[in-house]
Amino acid sequence: MIDGIKNVLVTITEEGREEQTSALGFGLTLAHEANAHLTVQAAAARFHVPYSMINDFSQRLVSAENRRIASLAEHFAQTAKAEAEFSGVVCTIESPQLYSSGLIERFLSHARVNDIAILDAEPSRMEIDRDLIEAGLFDSGRPVLIVPPGRSTFLCRRVIVAWDGSASAARAVAGAMPFLKAAEAAEIVSVVGEKDLSKTAAGTDLAPNLSRHGINVSVSNTSVGPTEDVATAIQRAATGFEASMIVCGAYRRSRLREWLLGGVTESMLNNCRLPILMTH
Numbered sequence: 707m708i709d710g711i712k713n714v715l716v717t718i719t720e721e722g723r724e725e726q727t728s729a730l731g732f733g734l735t736l737a738h739e740a741n742a743h744l745t746v747q748a749a750a751a752r753f754h755v756p757y758s759m760i761n762d763f764s765q766r767l768v769s770a771e772n773r774r775i776a777s778l779a780e781h782f783a784q785t786a787k788a789e790a791e792f793s794g795v796v797c798t799i800e801s802p803q804l805y806s807s808g809l810i811e812r813f814l815s816h817a818r819v820n821d822i823a824i825l826d827a828e829p830s831r832m833e834i835d836r837d838l839i840e841a842g843l844f845d846s847g848r849p850v851l852i853v854p855p856g857r858s859t860f861l862c863r864r865v866i867v868a869w870d871g872s873a874s875a876a877r878a879v880a881g882a883m884p885f886l887k888a889a890e891a892a893e894i895v896s897v898v899g900e901k902d903l904s905k906t907a908a909g910t911d912l913a914p915n916l917s918r919h920g921i922n923v924s925v926s927n928t929s930v931g932p933t934e935d936v937a938t939a940i941q942r943a944a945t946g947f948e949a950s951m952i953v954c955g956a957y958r959r960s961r962l963r964e965w966l967l968g969g970v971t972e973s974m975l976n977n978c979r980l981p982i983l984m985t986h
Contacts, residue, residue, distance in 0.1 A: 708740035708862075710884035715820040716786075717747040717813050719834050720779035720801075722771065730786055731858030732851070732981065733824040737795045739860055740884070744795050746786040747816055750779035750803035751834060776803045806834050810841045817846035822881070827854040827978040839975065843956040849881030849985045854978040861950035861981075865892045868940045871906025874955025874986055879912070881985045882953040886921050894925045895943045897936045937973035944980055956984040 716733035730746065737744040752772055783799040790797035802812055817823040823842050828835035842850040862885040869875050879886070886892050894909035894916075909925040916923045930939045944952050956971045974982060 708884050708888050711740040711821045712742045713820040714742045715745045715816050715823045717749060717823065717825055717838060719749050719751060720775055720782060721751045722775045722778060726855065727826050728853045728855055728858040729824045729826045732853045732860050734790055734793060734795060735860040738793050744790055744797045745816060745820060746783055746797060746799045747813065748779040748783040748801040749809045750776045750801060752803050752805050809834060810837055813838050814841055814846050817842055817848050820848065822849050822851055824851045824853060827852050829976045843984055844986050849983055852978055852982045852984065857981050862889050864947055864949045865889045865951045865953060866944040866947055866949040867892060867894045868952060868954035869894045869896050869909045869912060871903055872955055874957055878953050878955045878983060878985045882983050885951060886916060887919055892921055892923045893947050894923060895940060896927050897930060897939050898927045899929045900936055935973050936970045937977060941979060949980060952980050952982045954982065954984055956986040
């Protein structure tokens with residue numbers, strides 16, 4: 707039983723390519739485990755080509771494709787609702803069709819009023835799904851659970867906390883408390899030797915605070931191997947712990963007035979093998 711989560715949002719984007727989703731199954735089983743309300747947002751992408759660039763026939767083709775995608779999104783939403791009802795989960799659905807900027811704003815409006823948002827992993831920065839992930843991390847104010855392919859059932863038996871003492875890591879821990887409390891075991895992992903952690907709270911400072919919540923917690927340090935980056939070291943620690951979920955903060959930096967993801971966040975998203983709970 708998961709306590710502390712009563713509103714779960716799952717958002718998928720339909721672009722007409724019949725892509726598989728793990729987020730729906732993960733969110734549905736989480737909602738069932740938490741006795742939570744599930745909102746499924748099956749967002750249909752709307753394509754647009756300036757009228758001056760194409761003839762009437764091509765414009766009709768674009769319109770027909772938009773109608774096809776809208777129909778696929780509606781079918782997905784209705785199927786999700788039927789699956790939820792079969793599982794005993796109360797579910798609200800919507801299938802808006804909007805241009806990419808509108809899809810992001812619609813997603814954020816839902817994410818901000820739910821306890822957690824669940825999205826499919828997307829390694830390519832050119833895809834709308836990746837835009838949703840980044841918007842959720844930095845603009846929703848809520849934790850985001852990113853689910854890779856093949857992880858369509860919610861599990862939080864063993865949880866890794868990637869800890870560097872930062873505010874983002876602290877917020878991620880706070881957002882993950884329902885899962886940490888439900889887990890059989892949690893391990894706080896710090897990657898040493900990559901940056902100065904001497905002025906931040908250590909994992910050994912966090913552990914007793916989690917223990918007071920009834921969490922079975924341990925602490926370990928790891929270092930980056932010769933061919934690894936920090937994200938790979940965290941993933942390796944998660945594999946060794948047999949973790950079913952990773953909790954970590956999300957970071958971004960400003961370069962030439964453009965927000966860019968921090969290196970660890972970028973690498974975690976590009977090589978997502980376990981469900982990752984992130985927040986900024």
